[in-house]
Amino acid sequence: MQQEHYEVIARKWRPQSFDDLIGQEHITETLKNEIQSGRIAQAFLFRGIRGIGKTSAARILAKALNCRQSEAPTADPCNRCDACLSIKNGNAADVMEIDGASNRKIEHIRELRENIKFAPATLRYKVYIIDEVHMLTREAFNALLKTLEEPPKHVVFVLATTDDHKVPITISSRCQRFSFRRIGLHDMSLALHKIAESEGIQIDDQSLLYIAKRSEGSMRDAQSLLEQVISYCGTEVSPEKVSEILGVVSSESIQELTAAILADDPETILHVIHSLVRQGHDLEQFYKDILEYIRNLLVLKISPKAERLLDNATMGLEVMRRQSDSHSLQELRTIFKYLLHAEADIKRSASSRFSMEMALLQACRINSLESFDDVWQQVQRLGEQFSVFEHCLPQELSVCDETTVEPHFRTTIPSMSLEELAETACEIFEGHVLS
Template sequence: MSYVALYRTYRPKTFSEVYGQKVVVQTLQNALKNNKFGHAYIFSGPRGTGKTSIAKIVAKALNCEKAPIADPCGECSVCKGIDKGDVPDIIEIDAASNNGVDEIRDLRDKVKYAPSVGKYKVYIIDEVHMLTTAAFNALLKTLEEPPKYVVFILATTEIHKVPATILSRCQRFDFKNIDSIDIENNIRKIADKENLKITDDAIYAIAQTSEGGMRDALSLLDQVVSFSENEISEEDVYKVSGGLSKRFITELLNYIIDSKPQKALDFLNRVLSEGKDITRMVSDLILALRDILLDKIKDETKYPELKHLSTQRIYAYLDILNNLQQDLKYTTTKRAYLELAILKMINHESINLIELETKIDTLKQQLHNLEDKLNKQPVVEVVKEPVKEKVQEVKQNRKPLVTVKEIEEILNNGDREKRALLKKGWDALKDYDQPLLKGVAELLSEGSLEAVGNNKMLIVYDDFISAHAMLKPDVKEKVLQIINSKSNLIKDYTVLLKPDWLRLKSDYAEQYNVGTTKPKLKPIDLHLYEVFEGETVEEQAKDPLVSFAEEYFGKELVKVEE
């Protein structure tokens, strides 16, 4: 006897064997049990989620000799006949290959004949969205008022392609992707029945790869059984499916985290030479990052080697990979896009900002630990106020040179034309020919003009010293003289440090992209304050936490990592 594929062998024959469609099953069972079954149904949802299987179970339940019944008995002659395909009253039509008006007219002519074996004739039309417009029109009247012994069950993976006139004549059931845990449980049952040796990691990999489709999962299991000679491992699953195993993902992400672009690209070349699918690889990376994120929430360890990966970095990686996933749909140069995405994950400005914030958090934690350690020593004078409160006290006593409100007003009143006009002459500032203004012009050229609004411009600098210098009154006067030398373009300007600008810009974009026309920026410390008398800018440029640590604990105990 010829081999029968696993997904056909273990296709559900009763409602109790159906996985993942609890709401659909319960509704249909109640209708069958109470003899209130309709004349036309449409099942929509992803492939391999049980639409056709449930349609056949419904056909059996309607014609079962014990009807009305919530689940077909599977023992009577009708149930057994339907399972074997010997009952002519259950008509399956593939609309993909029988989509013309002639086929539907033939169906319409045969509908009037009464069932020969059971109580109902059940027409199961698969991929119904493939019917032509003329075929749909030919089906309309019959679908609306069929003979009392006829039931139509239409199945589709693309419900949006089915005309509203058809949908309005049917009861609609939306099938969902089957949960991974349900797929895993079914694979374990089948493995036991088939005496298959398979690891838990391999079962998990099959469930994840199938993306909610039970048929896809069983088809992949079939392939892996043919491929593997001994116990089925996770590596076997990924070799057959073209995906990435945990080992591959861990190695690639470690190269990215450690900022080793050449090793990451060499590794990528090696993986691609094994025939891995790029789209699938991106999907596997996204799923792995999701698992790492869930590990942090649930305190589990699917990826123990990557447990140190910060939540912010995971979100940044996911943003890059999600954008890549969209780009791959519309490009023929997938490999180039993947390579660029990996380089972006290593060097992107958002990643650099995360690294900066991580270092700041580490420094704060080190200072906190130092304070705790010294407080426990009786010979050391105890600081009465926490370092954090001291920092706040200093910041409250200093006048901020720039506020979040100023930035908000500039961005909410943006003048793109004026910004474009100013940007045209920006490169020329380096070669400004007036001796008295040349130094200020060069300083101005080092900044990045990011926005113009309300006759005020926003300039961003990488370093604290330049930013502070630009906010001095005498420098401001010269800057405005340079900018307005030909026409009055700007009345004022303000300055930000680049990390602070990136945070505000991200906050503004997030709100604007969801429809907020005038976003309100979250308050953050912009790090630019007035200089006290007798204090140098260089002294203020030190992080206040470092200054207080040195003051209270002594410079010899404080270590600052760059």
Template structure:
């Protein structure tokens, strides 16, 4: 093919042509002039920002016949040979397809041989993060101490995937995304040198769609030139990139400001019929309001605007629109973007967002009015209480302490009283099957409480356990009296335990709380009463006899019985 893509024709051949990476090119040029060339470099950054181009320029500069020089001459035999790939001393390796140990071992074996033509043998390993762990390990020693005639240049878009042992052996240069202004400047030069005609609004549209990559920008420009006729127009650029023209954005913004929802939806319908992507349109509209916000707050920073061109219509709309509305519009659109990512109905979300934007002021007032009234009432109440406190005479310190101590005494006197009658009724009808059934599902019941976001209530049951149960109720023993009081006074919590156990066991049990000390006393009294009344069973199972003997030996406080 005789035709070459623009990004190949206009690949940088000098450091000065590498756009937007002055922090990298300046450092490399100084190193070349001072003859402080490192044995290994790591170029990292987004795609299309000049990593491989800078690596080739560096390879030409160190081998140029006019070295030391800040720029390769591109005229000598070495520069021309490296440019057209005829010199075998500059080796480009694609690590994506040569990522095994054998390929790296081959490099390690050949690296000791001196270059055949040039002064330095340069290895450019692209997408180096694709190498396997074994390949990285094989590269380590060679990369740290290569022969004096060898330079390694590693390029990657994902430096976090490279082992730190490799990074520490290289000089690292981070390439950044190229600004839209720099991309536009480069494309203007290309269009001028190529003799192509274009409208002024075309290049910013393409530059913004490239998202900081020069190669992407030149590919889009190449596509737009092929699509257009003799003149590259704004409509051609919008069609190729899928972006929305500023005229339509102005029209839509004015409809939203005037709360004209039918007109806003009609504009959206027209854009979607033209094949515009809802997600891309939402992004354009967010950037439109972002630029409007910057224009209103800092008019001098016109170069920071990404999406709009300052025209009369945009200026008129921005003067009418308040900052609070712009904040609200950006918030609504950003939320819509997040919702679109997880839905197949992006259009519906966008239509809802436009209607919501047309009704923002009414919704804000409707939302804030009740809250404001409540807040004003609370402020008035606090002011009245404060006035009453100021009008009351100051009390002596001793009197205040006496009142506080009496209150504490009153609080402490309200000790928890265990429901003895209910507990004895449960013990009278207690069965081993019921208590075992509740204990077997107790863990499931606690998990159920956590799932219902009742973690604070479930925490009360950490030191609680069911100790006796009848067919319709069970005794829940708490280690601490305060936990027992808090749990039993919360009727909703008690009902929740009962309903959850009913779902898990199929039986309706009513929980009866009791502190541990009170439980031991009630249980001993109940057993004693049963013996006196002659209700002791004549025959006990062997297991119960063992337990009773153990209780006699060590006491009930030191014995824990588990089924």
């Protein structure tokens, strides 16, 4: 049932004109200008994450080139003539959509090259849309390159990829390249609200924000999540139900756990994780939320006015400011760096809960250690002492034995500049924390 419904919504809300494409104005305006001025490129490369409108834009371009309502290509295809309708319904003989993943071999591209020579059957232009083009084999790319070097006048290529680093430069340099952006939280929430409204669903801003945030900028993912939420909640959607179905951890839990890390309170950390596990939350997502939250504290510390750089609009800014104000930049930076570093281990671990507990407990130790300033002063003092013995051999520096600094640093400190000493102080401090 759900699958059928999803198809309906996704198709229903597929953008049909350039103005329908959300968050990609930098691309649609350029394409419209090119079409209006008659300077249309013959090969395009659309790059960006899944579900942000690359294939939709390619189909709209195909309609714009071929719409019969005007004598020449138009930036505003009618969506009613037989050309527009056949492209919309996916049965236009002259618009070929090729999946690069399943047609990746040289034979497929050779076939395409044979086909390209013939004039369009019914439309003005033949349009070849090759999706996931980075999946082509090297031989297939070479064959495609020959076609891109001198395409017949009646042919336009649109290559789409989620991984443009795998597209050879010889190919991409022959295309007009467009980078599709992730859709921002605000635009995404507005778009979802419009869909919900027309489907007769009552939904509040907080719920929309939860869905928008979880979709990570992909409209297709957001539509699919909205579908899931509607199936679960019916016509009245509440933030509690959305957080339940999406496994969103409340902002209070995130703030409580962060406060525990900053206050060196391991007991609270264990309690918060225990209750999240009992409620069946996705711990990996929770860890991501914690990372994002601490990153935001760091951003506020660096630039107190940089609210627009904060990724999470669902959290109370006042609490964040208080937490950020009461800790040093070095502390926040070290905790963030440590937790980021531990993320890969947690993902790999067979017991992710325990790895996560370990990482969070370790992070909260940071406050109980010597402060960075203390370590820095120690190193500076050592540097001064060592400069007196500049010409001695390292083993003659008996003073070193009384220090707590690693042997590696004892031998290298005498020859360091002030910048290098500062860097060393950082290493020693982080060494304490990470060990």
